Amino acid sequence: MSLEKREFLIRGEDGKEYGPAGLEELREWVRENRAGLGSFVRLDESGANWEPWQHYPELVALAAEAQASRSAPGAAVLTIAPLGRRILAGVADVILSYILAVPIIVVVFIVLFLKVPSLQAQMLQFYLHPQTTVPEPLLSYLVAVYYMIFYPVLTLYMVGFHVVHGQTPAKALMHLRVVGPGGGKPPFGRLLLRGLIFSLSVYLDFFPMLYVLLNPHRRAFHDYAADTCVVEA
Numbered sequence: 001m002s003l004e005k006r007e008f009l010i011r012g013e014d015g016k017e018y019g020p021a022g023l024e025e026l027r028e029w030v031r032e033n034r035a036g037l038g039s040f041v042r043l044d045e046s047g048a049n050w051e052p053w054q055h056y057p058e059l060v061a062l063a064a065e066a067q068a069s070r071s072a073p074g075a076a077v078l079t080i081a082p083l084g085r086r087i088l089a090g091v092a093d094v095i096l097s098y099i100l101a102v103p104i105i106v107v108v109f110i111v112l113f114l115k116v117p118s119l120q121a122q123m124l125q126f127y128l129h130p131q132t133t134v135p136e137p138l139l140s141y142l143v144a145v146y147y148m149i150f151y152p153v154l155t156l157y158m159v160g161f162h163v164v165h166g167q168t169p170a171k172a173l174m175h176l177r178v179v180g181p182g183g184g185k186p187p188f189g190r191l192l193l194r195g196l197i198f199s200l201s202v203y204l205d206f207f208p209m210l211y212v213l214l215n216p217h218r219r220a221f222h223d224y225a226a227d228t229c230v231v232e233a
Contacts, residue, residue: 007044008059010035015214020044027062036063038080038217038229054079078183080218081230085174090209092170093158094202101153109145116141151199159195163188167233177233178223186228194226 007020010029021029029035041059042048053059113123161168166185167177178194180186186194201208201222208221219229 006058008041008056009044011040011050023058023062026059030063037078078179078229078231081176081232083212083218085176086212086218086230089168089170089174089176092173093168094154096169097154097157098150100157101150104153105145105149108149109142112141112145151203154202155195155199158198159191162186162191162195171230172233175233176230178228179231180229181227186226190226190228194222194228197222197225 005022007022008026009017009019010021010026012018012034018034026035035041035053037053037060039053040050041053041056042050053063158168162178165172166179171177178186178191180190197208198220201220211224212218212220215224217229223229
């Protein structure tokens with residue numbers, strides 16, 4: 001069968017198979033963001049294996065053609081970020097945000113400590129009797145201050161760097177960036193939603209981020225919600 005007449009099956013982000021579809025139909029799917037670089041495909045032939053989109057030169061050329069015809073000028077063919085580097089960048093971003101938040105947490109707690117006599121008494125008791133556990137009210141204040149400062153700082157960190165640079169310092173180090181459906185920098189609203197859901201995912205022990213393992217575009221839940229993708233810079 002000639003290359004022009006070959007048909008392919010596409011594995012969608014929902015895990016279902018779509019097709020078979022020829023190159024003309026796939027061209028429309030790429031333009032509609034239903035398939036493209038990062039998708040897994042296989043030939044509509046017996047015994048054919050699932051392969052990355054990039055495995056087939058005609059599909060790479062098709063993606064480049066469709067990308068060039070989009071409204072976003074200068075958009076290039078993009079490569080989905082490798083999972084390992086993406087995880088490293090995410091962990092580094094959380095650590096950097098924590099480092100930025102610690103001085104603020106300390107200052108806020110000291111201010112509260114000076115203004116609340118009961119906290120001073122509990123701290124004195126704990127200092128005089130270090131073998132005892134931290135008093136519950138004192139511990140509650142510490143946890144409340146931590147949550148009140150760290151998660152807003154994390155959100156501002158993620159949103160601010162992506163709005164200004166399209167990447168955080170950790171992503172820059174890993175040569176990654178965040179893009180929207182057209183391959184360009186997402187608008188502020190999408191990045192704000194992405195940052196808020198990223199912080200929520202960290203609060204939930206990273207559980208929503210496991211969605212990155214369930215789709216070929218390796219989009220975490222905050223990417224899916226904001227319609228963004230992490231690609232090679």
